[in-house]
Amino acid sequence: MKSETSFFSKTIIKEDLKRFWGIGALYFLALLFTGPIYIFMINSNNLDRVNYTIEKFLDIYKSGFELIYTVAVPIILATLIFRYLQLKNSSGMTHSFPFTRTMLLNSHIVSGLVILTLPILINLLIMLIAYTNLYTGTEIVLTDVYRWFFITLLLNFTVFLMTVFTGMISGVSFVQAVLSLIFLFLPLGLTGLVLATLDRILFGFVADNTILENFAMNVIPLTNGFNGGNTDPLLIIWYLMLLAILFFASRFLYIKRNLENATDPIAFNILKPLFKYGFTFCTMILGGLYFSEMAKDNQIWLYFGFFIGALLGYIISEMIVQKSIWVFNRLIGLVPFIVASGLLLTIMELDLTGYEKHLPDLDKVESAYFGYSINSKTFKQDSRLFHKKDNFIPIKELHRLIVNNKEAIDKRHNFITRNIAIGYKYSNGDTLMRKYTVPQSFIEDNPYIKKIYESEEYKIINNGIFRVNLSKVDYVDINARYVDRQVKLTDKNEINELINVIQKDILNQTYEEMTSNREGWASIRIMYTDDTKELHDKLYYNKIIHLEWDKSYKGLENFFKQKGYYNYLRVLPEDIDFAVVGKLKNSKDVDRIYKETMDFETVQPEIIEGEKIEIRDKEKIEKLLRTYKRGYPEAGKYIVIFHLKNSRKIIGWYNEKTL
Amino acid sequence: MIEVKNLYKYFDGFKALDDVYLNVQKGSIYGLVGPNGAGKTTLIKHLTGIYKQDKGDVKILGQKVYENINLKSKIGYIPDDLYFFPQYTIKNMASFYKTIYPNWNERRYKELQEIFEIDENKKINKLSKGMQRQVLFWLTLSTMPEVMILDEPIDGLDPLMRRKIWNLVVEDVAERETTVLVSSHNLKELENICDYVGIMYRGKMLIENNLDDLKSDVHKIQTAYKDDFPQNLTKELEILHQEKRGSVDLLIVKGEKDKVISSFNKYKPIILDILPLSLEEIFIYELGGVGYEIRNILF
Numbered sequence: 001m002k003s004e005t006s007f008f009s010k011t012i013i014k015e016d017l018k019r020f021w022g023i024g025a026l027y028f029l030a031l032l033f034t035g036p037i038y039i040f041m042i043n044s045n046n047l048d049r050v051n052y053t054i055e056k057f058l059d060i061y062k063s064g065f066e067l068i069y070t071v072a073v074p075i076i077l078a079t080l081i082f083r084y085l086q087l088k089n090s091s092g093m094t095h096s097f098p099f100t101r102t103m104l105l106n107s108h109i110v111s112g113l114v115i116l117t118l119p120i121l122i123n124l125l126i127m128l129i130a131y132t133n134l135y136t137g138t139e140i141v142l143t144d145v146y147r148w149f150f151i152t153l154l155l156n157f158t159v160f161l162m163t164v165f166t167g168m169i170s171g172v173s174f175v176q177a178v179l180s181l182i183f184l185f186l187p188l189g190l191t192g193l194v195l196a197t198l199d200r201i202l203f204g205f206v207a208d209n210t211i212l213e214n215f216a217m218n219v220i221p222l223t224n225g226f227n228g229g230n231t232d233p234l235l236i237i238w239y240l241m242l243l244a245i246l247f248f249a250s251r252f253l254y255i256k257r258n259l260e261n262a263t264d265p266i267a268f269n270i271l272k273p274l275f276k277y278g279f280t281f282c283t284m285i286l287g288g289l290y291f292s293e294m295a296k297d298n299q300i301w302l303y304f305g306f307f308i309g310a311l312l313g314y315i316i317s318e319m320i321v322q323k324s325i326w327v328f329n330r331l332i333g334l335v336p337f338i339v340a341s342g343l344l345l346t347i348m349e350l351d352l353t354g355y356e357k358h359l360p361d362l363d364k365v366e367s368a369y370f371g372y373s374i375n376s377k378t379f380k381q382d383s384r385l386f387h388k389k390d391n392f393i394p395i396k397e398l399h400r401l402i403v404n405n406k407e408a409i410d411k412r413h414n415f416i417t418r419n420i421a422i423g424y425k426y427s428n429g430d431t432l433m434r435k436y437t438v439p440q441s442f443i444e445d446n447p448y449i450k451k452i453y454e455s456e457e458y459k460i461i462n463n464g465i466f467r468v469n470l471s472k473v474d475y476v477d478i479n480a481r482y483v484d485r486q487v488k489l490t491d492k493n494e495i496n497e498l499i500n501v502i503q504k505d506i507l508n509q510t511y512e513e514m515t516s517n518r519e520g521w522a523s524i525r526i527m528y529t530d531d532t533k534e535l536h537d538k539l540y541y542n543k544i545i546h547l548e549w550d551k552s553y554k555g556l557e558n559f560f561k562q563k564g565y566y567n568y569l570r571v572l573p574e575d576i577d578f579a580v581v582g583k584l585k586n587s588k589d590v591d592r593i594y595k596e597t598m599d600f601e602t603v604q605p606e607i608i609e610g611e612k613i614e615i616r617d618k619e620k621i622e623k624l625l626r627t628y629k630r631g632y633p634e635a636g637k638y639i640v641i642f643h644l645k646n647s648r649k650i651i652g653w654y655n656e657k658t659l
Numbered sequence: 660m661i662e663v664k665n666l667y668k669y670f671d672g673f674k675a676l677d678d679v680y681l682n683v684q685k686g687s688i689y690g691l692v693g694p695n696g697a698g699k700t701t702l703i704k705h706l707t708g709i710y711k712q713d714k715g716d717v718k719i720l721g722q723k724v725y726e727n728i729n730l731k732s733k734i735g736y737i738p739d740d741l742y743f744f745p746q747y748t749i750k751n752m753a754s755f756y757k758t759i760y761p762n763w764n765e766r767r768y769k770e771l772q773e774i775f776e777i778d779e780n781k782k783i784n785k786l787s788k789g790m791q792r793q794v795l796f797w798l799t800l801s802t803m804p805e806v807m808i809l810d811e812p813i814d815g816l817d818p819l820m821r822r823k824i825w826n827l828v829v830e831d832v833a834e835r836e837t838t839v840l841v842s843s844h845n846l847k848e849l850e851n852i853c854d855y856v857g858i859m860y861r862g863k864m865l866i867e868n869n870l871d872d873l874k875s876d877v878h879k880i881q882t883a884y885k886d887d888f889p890q891n892l893t894k895e896l897e898i899l900h901q902e903k904r905g906s907v908d909l910l911i912v913k914g915e916k917d918k919v920i921s922s923f924n925k926y927k928p929i930i931l932d933i934l935p936l937s938l939e940e941i942f943i944y945e946l947g948g949v950g951y952e953i954r955n956i957l958f
Contacts (some may be wrong), residue, residue: 011758096707097759259709260670269671358818408895467899 009099009107016081027073034065038452039134049625051137054130058140058148060155061225070155071184071222074116078163079177086173090263093461101635105254109164109247116156126150128310147231154221154239155526160185161246168253169271171264175320188223191216193285200292200302201348203356203406204434206421227460234257276317277337279392283313284341292628306345306581312339357403359396360424368392369423370452371462374433377427383467386457394455395422398448402436409438415438424551450511460508464545466503468526477525478549480569482648487565499526505553513552517629520654521570551626569623572619573646577643581624582612584639628652660685660838661706661806666715667703669672670805675701677862679715683855688829690849693859699842700739702859703810706840707736718808732760735804739811741791749779749794753801760802768801774823789815796824797870800831807831809841825852850938867945870938875939878919880910881932889926896922899944911936911944 035057042049060066084090096103119147127145160178166179195207217223221239253268261267266275289311290304295301314334351357361473362562367385369378377382386392399422417437426431443449452458461467476489476498489495502524524547549556549569560566615621622645628640642650665682667674676698683689691700692890704710705717708724708731709781716790717723722730743752743805757763772779775793782795792815806866807828813821831837843849849856850870857867877899883906892898900911912919916933923931 011755014758015744015755087742089738089740089742092707092709092738092740093706095709096731096734096736097818098728099759100726100728103728233702259704414757461732 001358002475007103007106007111009103012099012104012107013111013114014124016108016583017114020077020080020111020115021342023077023223024115024119025070027116028122030069031066031119031123032126034069036061036123036130041132041190044454047136049138050130050134050555054127054135055137055139058127058144060148060151067155067222067225070152071159071181074112074156074160075180078160078167079173079181081112083173084174085257085259086171086176086262088260088262091259093324095259101254102251105164105251112160112164113157116160117153118153118465120149120156142471146485151221151231158239159247161243161250165246165250165253165261168250168257169267169268171262175265184220184222187219188212188216190282193282193289196289197285198348198643201345203351203410204403204436205355206374206433206435208375208433215431220558255593264331265323272321276314276321276333279317280310280313280334280337281341283316284310286541288565295434297557298397298559303650306341307338307496309361310334310341337366344377356406358432359400359403360426362389362396364394364428365392365424366427367425368395369421370395370398370458371421372419374423375433376431378423378432378433384461385423385425386455386461388455388457389453390623391455392424392456394448394451395424398422398438398446398452399434402438403448405442409442439510453511453514454509456507463503463506463547464524465499465506465547466546468499468528470499472528472648473499477510477527478522478569479525480522482644483572483646487567494563495526498556499596501555502547502553505550505555507553509552513550516552518551518627519630519650520550522549523547524549568657571642571644573621573625575644576625577616577645579615579621579624579639579640579642580612581615581640586639624652628654660687660720661689662718662721663702663705664715664716666702666705666714666717668698668705668710675862676705676712679859679862679864680867681857681864682867683838683840684840686832686839687854688832688839690846690853690856691840691859692844692846692849693842693900694844696861697859698772698862699844699859700810703738703808703840703842703853706808707731707734711743722912732802733805735799735802735807737792737795737799737807737812739814741788741795743783743791743794745784746782748782748785749797750779752760752783752794753779753798756798756802762803762821762854764801764803767803768797769826771797771800789817789820790817793820793824796827800827802833805835806947807836807837807841809839811842813843815911816943828852855906856938857882866942872944873915873938873941874936876913877936877944878912878914878916879928879934879936879940880912880919880923881907881934882910882923882928883907883930884926884928892922892926911940926936948954 017595035053039050042053056063057066060070062208084094095101099107121506124145131140131142131145162183163176163180166183167176169175170176170179189624191212195211198205199207217226218238220234220242224235257267266272284306287307288305291308292298292302297481311334314331315327315380318330318333320326322330325637336389346351348355349614366380367379367387368391369385371378371384386395398420402420416439419435419437420439421435423434426432429600442448473492474490476495478489479486489498526545526547528543528545550558557566560569615624624640628650638654640650640654642652644650661681661683663679666676666679666681666869668676679698679702681691681702691699691702701710705712706719706724708727708822711725717725717736719730724730732855744755747755752910753768757765765932775797775846777790777797781790786794791819792812813824816824821948828837828839828841833841841849841853853870854949855869857871858865888903892900897913899913902909920931921935
């Protein structure tokens with residue numbers, strides 16, 4: 001009895017339940033109307049609907065309503081239960097009663113948790129009944145029902161305790177609720193903002209989404225949902241610890257709190273500068289990103305945004321702390337902040353840390369990466385890395401070239417740009433990652449890129465076909481483009497031969513051929529049954545390897561000729577009625593041109609400058625077919641339209657060189 | 660009984676209580692007087708364990724009040740701004756008080772219902788401010804407190820109800836030796852019921868005294884001498900105030916009555932009258948300069 005009275009007060013719990021049970025009841029109804037009730041409303045003949053409803057309800061992270069409840073209900077409940085702390089009269093009266101603060105806190109928390117748990121528990125029972133009696137699907141198992149219960153509880157408890165915690169920090173219920181909401185998203189939001197800002201300031205900085213996925217999202221169970229709801233046991237332990245931390249922090253603050261600070265937005269003097277400068281920091285970053293986005297990567301606007309953001313943020317936070325709009329005489333406090341952040345930004349902008357100019361010592365490099373995007377996960381996939389020392393050299397030289405041409409590359413507005421990502425892994429496990437956005441013109445005719453592209457390793461890394469395990473290939477589908485002709489290879493030997501031929505062709509390709517932008521004759525899909533993890537990376541579509549029958553694949557051409565598929569699997573001059581070639585008046589408005597040529601039977605005269613030539617000669621058509629380009633006709637001045645006999649059209653481009 | 664020593668409290672750098680002391684005897688009624696903003700409520704919130712002092716001791720029944728459940732269950736507190744749980748009836752509130760105050764006396768509760776004549780099924784927040792105050796007296800008296808701390812308790816009560824409540828309080832003191840501390844900004848209101856009075860001004864306790872002692876200690880004397888006023892008297896007596904009205908001297912003198920009179924008689928006065936002194940005058944003269952400053956606010 002003695003120990004019970006010192007930690008809890010039954011009276012408080014009872015009174016809380018009496019006063020706030022309505023919120024629990026509403027939560028119960030809201031949950032009920034989100035899922036369970038439909039299960040019993042749907043005609044039980046419609047099993048698919050029943051199954052779908054059960055599956056959807058139990059996947060809390062995908063059910064928007066349930067997630068909204070887990071944020072809104074605990075915030076409202078905690079704000080109301082701890083409302084007594086935020087008013088002078090109720091906090092005075094309550095604390096004159098024979099309770100200790102610990103008793104008050106513990107008891108209010110217990111009643112809050114009970115009010116949150118009951119509705120979830122009842123819904124769990126309903127779902128258990130529904131699952132055992134109605135569910136016929138295979139998507140979920142019994143543990144998923146319990147998992148739903150556990151995660152829902154966890155989310156509710158976290159948000160509730162977070163709001164209790166912010167209730168101790170703040171003396172205003174509204175601020176308490178808003179702060180709680182902010183804190184829940186702070187780890188993710190702040191990390192994201194900082195990464196985005198560094199990306200703008202530091203040339204070559206990689207906004208590594210692995211940090212977001214592995215860290216920032218996981219800190220709070222709520223944002224973990226955006227990451228697919230990871231339930232790693234270690235993470236669960238962290239979440240339980242987080243609950244404990246929030247509880248003990250609240251207890252500590254409650255004991256320290258001066259009750260006369262009720263109605264103060266921030267109840268602790270020591271936290272006021274922290275709040276003010278933290279808030280200012282966030283708005284500074286937001287301002288910088290906003291203006292830099294508006295002004296398209298202009299550094300001056302970025303810094304203007306930083307300043308405006310910091311100024312506004314400081315004024316607003318000062319207004320909140322002082323509870324007054326007359327804070328302009330206090331702006332002096334912004335000066336140290338501006339000096340400190342100015343110093344930090346100068347260090348980064350002038351690259352005093354040497355971050356931007358840093359190049360690796362190749363002797364210590366174990367493997368390297370070249371591609372379009374990179375994050376720390378990249379280094380975990382050995383098959384995507386270069387291991388031959390010879391190939392490190394062009395990568396580093398390219399890196400050096402970019403670093404030395406920072407000024408030119410940074411002024412990339414109005415150009416077509418491409419991403420280049422470079423990475424090195426040192427023998428001691430350290431990594432160096434850089435990502436650059438460079439103008440297309442920088443890539444074209446770049447000797448280092450040519451060297452990298454033509455290296456055997458690059459080709460192997462970037463073509464899944466080099467990792468095909470023949471014994472696991474089911475079949476190969478080959479579909480001709482523009483004509484309705486396809487072949488399905490199922491013979492293992494034939495498939496084996498095909499793969500070997502393609503591999504050889506790829507290894508023989510030149511840089512120019514690899515980047516020619518020519519459309520392939522046919523698309524090849526290798527259907528695969530493999531469960532190794534590597535297949536899940538971006539280069540492959542799940543269990544299919546997509547390939548093109550590239551027009552430069554001489555070996556494949558011979559192979560198909562030999563097998564008799566050649567004429568069958570490509571568009572032939574015989575398939576084409578006639579082709580029209582003309583010079584484009586203006587190649588800038590490509591989208592419009594493309595649309596117009598698709599819409600009308602013949603090329604509209606206004607986009608063609610001067611004469612258009614109609615070609616019916618088979619040999620010439622074959623030549624045109626082999627050389628036209630797809631994609632964005634930046635340098636393309638000529639258009640070709642093939643009119644097929646099956647009434648489809650092929651639209652392609654040439655520039656003066658290829659013509 | 661109630662003992663406060665060297666109490667300091669700061670609100671954001673503002674010194675709300677400045678080296679405050681307070682002593683209340685068991686079974687006495689102590690009047691805490693001071694103008695608005697003097698620190699009365701702040702002091703009271705320390706006595707009821709609501710505020711935590713920055714420095715100093717706050718003890719009741721020899722124990723520290725802060726976070727002391729046992730002690731707090733013996734204190735009855737009527738705050739200046741009332742609070743009841745929303746939507747609660749008097750009966751609901753009474754059952755709440757019953758569970759948290761171990762000395763709750765149901766018989767007393769019923770008896771008091773007769774006196775206050777309020778329907779216990781009424782929602783408290785629907786009642787007027789004055790009625791709410793009565794409800795809180797009703798509830799607080801039912802907890803059989805050993806100490807009652809009343810912050811401006813009769814504000815908003817009609818004269819009849821004031822008398823009723825004072826009667827209840829005084830009765831309680833007489834029967835159960837309850838100790839009462841009551842604050843007010845009006846000294847006259849407390850003059851008739853208090854045994855002790857403490858005056859607060861700008862966060863300080865200016866003076867604390869037994870009313871009877873005060874009254875028997877300070878004397879207003881009207882006197883006239885054939886010759887000039889004997890200057891030796893100013894050396895013999897502690898004269899707080901002296902003024903001349905024609906041939907008559909008006910003096911406020913501190914000291915034992917007999918001694919004072921015999922001192923005056925030594926110089927054969929033509930007239931020697933001892934006049935009654937109001938509490939107001941006592942304080943004004945006692946406090947000297949400060950007394951004049953606060954007389955307009957306090958009395």
